[in-house]
Amino acid sequence: MFPEQLNVPLGKWVNQFVDWLVINYGAAFEAFADSLLTVLVALEQVLRGAPWWLVLIAIAAITWHASRNWKLVLGLVVAMFVIGTLGLWDKAMQTLALMIVATSLSVIIGVPVGIAMAMSNRLRAIMLPILDTMQTMPSFVYLIPALMLFGLGKVPAILATVIYAAPPVIRLTDLGIRLVDPEVLEASRSFGASRKQILFGVQLPLALPNIMAGINQTTMMSISMVVIASMIGARGLGEQVLMGIQRLDVGAGMEAGIAIVLLAVVFDRIGQAYGKRSQRTSSGEDA
Amino acid sequence: MSYIEIRNIFKIFGPNPQAALELAKSGSDKEEILAKTGHTVGLDDVSLSIEQGETFVIMGLSGSGKSTLIRHLNRLIDPTAGEISFGGENILAMDIPTLNAFRRKRLGMVFQRFGLLPHRNVMDNVAYGLEIQGTDRKTREDIARKWIERVGLAGYENKFPDQLSGGMQQRVGLARALATDPEVLLMDEAFSALDPLIRSDMQEELMKLQAELHKTIVFITHDLDEALRIGDRIAILKDGKLVQVGRPEEIILNPADDYVQAFTRDVNRGKVLRAKSIMEPTTGTISGDQADTSQVVRPDTVLDDILPMALASDQAIRVLDRNDKLIGTIKRQQVITALSHSPAN
Numbered sequence: 001m002f003p004e005q006l007n008v009p010l011g012k013w014v015n016q017f018v019d020w021l022v023i024n025y026g027a028a029f030e031a032f033a034d035s036l037l038t039v040l041v042a043l044e045q046v047l048r049g050a051p052w053w054l055v056l057i058a059i060a061a062i063t064w065h066a067s068r069n070w071k072l073v074l075g076l077v078v079a080m081f082v083i084g085t086l087g088l089w090d091k092a093m094q095t096l097a098l099m100i101v102a103t104s105l106s107v108i109i110g111v112p113v114g115i116a117m118a119m120s121n122r123l124r125a126i127m128l129p130i131l132d133t134m135q136t137m138p139s140f141v142y143l144i145p146a147l148m149l150f151g152l153g154k155v156p157a158i159l160a161t162v163i164y165a166a167p168p169v170i171r172l173t174d175l176g177i178r179l180v181d182p183e184v185l186e187a188s189r190s191f192g193a194s195r196k197q198i199l200f201g202v203q204l205p206l207a208l209p210n211i212m213a214g215i216n217q218t219t220m221m222s223i224s225m226v227v228i229a230s231m232i233g234a235r236g237l238g239e240q241v242l243m244g245i246q247r248l249d250v251g252a253g254m255e256a257g258i259a260i261v262l263l264a265v266v267f268d269r270i271g272q273a274y275g276k277r278s279q280r281t282s283s284g285e286d287a
Numbered sequence: 288m289s290y291i292e293i294r295n296i297f298k299i300f301g302p303n304p305q306a307a308l309e310l311a312k313s314g315s316d317k318e319e320i321l322a323k324t325g326h327t328v329g330l331d332d333v334s335l336s337i338e339q340g341e342t343f344v345i346m347g348l349s350g351s352g353k354s355t356l357i358r359h360l361n362r363l364i365d366p367t368a369g370e371i372s373f374g375g376e377n378i379l380a381m382d383i384p385t386l387n388a389f390r391r392k393r394l395g396m397v398f399q400r401f402g403l404l405p406h407r408n409v410m411d412n413v414a415y416g417l418e419i420q421g422t423d424r425k426t427r428e429d430i431a432r433k434w435i436e437r438v439g440l441a442g443y444e445n446k447f448p449d450q451l452s453g454g455m456q457q458r459v460g461l462a463r464a465l466a467t468d469p470e471v472l473l474m475d476e477a478f479s480a481l482d483p484l485i486r487s488d489m490q491e492e493l494m495k496l497q498a499e500l501h502k503t504i505v506f507i508t509h510d511l512d513e514a515l516r517i518g519d520r521i522a523i524l525k526d527g528k529l530v531q532v533g534r535p536e537e538i539i540l541n542p543a544d545d546y547v548q549a550f551t552r553d554v555n556r557g558k559v560l561r562a563k564s565i566m567e568p569t570t571g572t573i574s575g576d577q578a579d580t581s582q583v584v585r586p587d588t589v590l591d592d593i594l595p596m597a598l599a600s601d602q603a604i605r606v607l608d609r610n611d612k613l614i615g616t617i618k619r620q621q622v623i624t625a626l627s628h629s630p631a632n
């Protein structure tokens with residue numbers, strides 16, 4: 001037996017810290033949660049309110065813009081159509097809204113953090129273990145403080161998704177910038193480019209294919225969080241899976257599972273097409 | 288005072304250069320300092336003067352500090368100790384905005400692997416320096432177009448670097464460096480990555496440009512033939528130390544040590560050495576009976592062209608300047624000694 005005197009009350013400290021956060025910054029968290037919720041609700045209303053064919057046209061247009069490939073456009077439209085035929089259109093739109101908000105937030109936070117990591121070796125040394133922790137820590141563990149800070153609902157679901165899904169875009173932004181040919185950087189410095197001119201004119205454009213790959217992975221990971229997110233009150237396809245589990249309704253669970261996979265495929269293909277496009281313009285072939 | 292002055296530059300690479308610097312100052316060499324402190328000596332007490340308008344070549348084996356030295360001139364690398372000035376201005380005292388302005392206006396650099404921006408087409412690459420300066424689009428594209436034409440790439444404005452051959456890419460690199468009309472052109476092994484034929488084309492192109500533009504060019508190479516072809520003066524580096532600086536013939540005729548001699552061993556002396564550098568200077572004019580044109584050369588005649596004359600007759604060859612004034616004579620033995628590999632002295 002490990003001597004009990006040596007126990008460190010880490011759990012208690014964390015609880016105290018969270019309590020302290022709630023007491024002192026509760027208002028700030030609430031304001032943040034409110035603005036996030038406003039965005040999410042508005043997006044959800046638009047997606048759920050729009051006629052299904054309009055959404056299909058939008059998906060087709062985006063896919064065409066990304067890939068210029070008719071077959072892909074047709075395939076993805078069919079995939080979305082199938083979701084509709086499974087009777088899960090409305091739930092899919094809820095999930096879609098959650099994913100768009102979570103992914104956007106991940107990118108808004110992740111790209112600047114990745115840039116900062118690429119600029120500073122010290123920050124990188126601090127961030128790498130944090131990123132590993134974010135990805136390996138079971139999500140239920142940080143759901144608890146998220147719940148305490150924001151209550152049950154969509155906001156903690158988004159935050160949990162962001163914590164889980166942001167690391168790839170952070171890592172790949174860092175990597176992409178670090179992989180830029182040092183001679184190209186030297187050339188740009190030798191012409192007297194300022195740090196800002198180097199970052200926006202050279203480093204980010206050349207890191208773009210990697211950043212796009214990171215965004216794609218982040219999207220995929222945020223889809224994989226939908227079931228967990230629905231456990232704390234997010235609506236959508238995850239909810240349907242949960243219901244299937246609770247009622248031992250294999251068929252309903254299976255339908256929702258297929259819809260999640262189809263949604264993932266749609267996102268993945270669009271993301272990959274944009275990734276390829278950013279590569280093409282940087283290597284010079286006509287888009 | 289010369290245009291570019293480099294005074295007692297030391298560069299030590301490593302986290303804690305001061306101790307290594309003291310060792311270097313007290314005369315320890317690169318190997319010893321690496322063994323004792325783990326620090327690499329990049330440059331060891333280098334002093335140089337470069338004149339405005341000259342093509343100054345820096346030579347040396349791999350790792351001798353050539354790239355490190357040329358990067359001190361635009362402060363891509365800062366020295367551990369020493370002074371550098373351009374036209375009397377101390378560039379080490381410049382703060383970042385001043386330094387950037389100095390780089391934009393007065394320097395252009397060409398890189399071994401070209402350093403082109405892969406996401407920009409030829410036009411936007413050549414216009415890059417002007418864009419950084421804040422020149423408006425119309426003006427910079429007009430200037431860029433002129434330089435693209437000047438280096439023979441008209442019609443390729445919309446191509447991207449990876450669609451061009453190495454030689455063409457380096458033409459873009461050269462046009463990009465010239466587009467800002469810099470005073471000084473820094474070229475770090477600019478032609479080393481090119482095929483021999485393309486390389487000799489580019490050397491010719493550079494010499495043609497230089498005859499027109501009279502830039503100050505600092506050119507790095509590890510190829511002596513290239514150095515002799517384009518250089519007004521040559522500096523030779525070894526382990527971060529400067530071993531010799533001089534005009535091409537001086538270096539071939541009087542190599543400072545075995546290291547320099549090793550460089551010069553394979554050079555085709557007959558094509559490099561000229562009458563003026565081996566003649567015995569005299570004064571006087573040609574009298575009528577001496578005016579045997581078959582035994583007369585000009586100061587710039589190379590040894591390969593003198594040798595047949597020297598072998599054909601026992602008479603000394605006379606060297607005449609542009610006004611047919613006798614400035615020196617060359618005996619057969621002098622030609623043979625100069626052509627043979629051992630130094631003349």
Ligand SMILES: Nc1ncnc2c1ncn2[C@@H]1O[C@H](COP(=O)(O)OP(=O)(O)OP(=O)(O)O)[C@@H](O)[C@H]1O
Pocket residue numbers: 300301327328329347348349350351352353354355356509
């Ligand atoms: N950033 C750096 N950090 C540590 N050591 C360096 C660095 N840059 C150069 N060196 C060392 O300084 C010395 C001179 O390098 P430099 O690149 O100037 O040589 P060079 O003459 O240009 O060689 P090459 O012909 O291979 O280009 C070498 O020993 C090299 O290892």
Ligand SMILES: [Mg+2]
Pocket residue numbers: 353354355476
């Ligand atoms: Mg080098």
